[in-house]
Amino acid sequence: MERILKEHEITDLNKIFVKASEYAITNLCQYTKAREGHRTVMDVLIPFCRKYQEIKDIKQAINEAYNCAEGTRKLKPKLGRATYVGIEDKQCDFPPDPGAYGVYEVLKSLDPSQY
Numbered sequence: 001m002e003r004i005l006k007e008h009e010i011t012d013l014n015k016i017f018v019k020a021s022e023y024a025i026t027n028l029c030q031y032t033k034a035r036e037g038h039r040t041v042m043d044v045l046i047p048f049c050r051k052y053q054e055i056k057d058i059k060q061a062i063n064e065a066y067n068c069a070e071g072t073r074k075l076k077p078k079l080g081r082a083t084y085v086g087i088e089d090k091q092c093d094f095p096p097d098p099g100a101y102g103v104y105e106v107l108k109s110l111d112p113s114q115y
Helices: 004-009 011-030 042-055 059-074 098-108
Strands: none
Touching: 011 042, 042 059, 042 098, 059 098
16 A cells, blocks of 8 residues: 555545555455355445545545444344354344444544544
8 A cells, every 4th residue: 555655646635545545445355255145344445445435525425424323233144153143034124233333433533524
């Protein structure tokens, strides 16, 4: 990542964060099968990064993360522990995915208006 920033002479914090989020998602996707729709942290992380890269507005990206975290209520688990713990076959409304919601809470702390 440091090499990329130096090569492109990026010093603006916003641009650094955009590049870092792009780099992070690209690398993370090489190590996990989880993607959007699987009821995992990726249901928040991918849309947050995509929105931030697209509009470069942290508040709107955090809002996207919140909507996606809440959206996991309607998703049936496809990967991970949630596929076999506490889920009934006919159940269609769940609490939000804990990992996805936890990622949202971390991302929410990036909002400078909170401080």
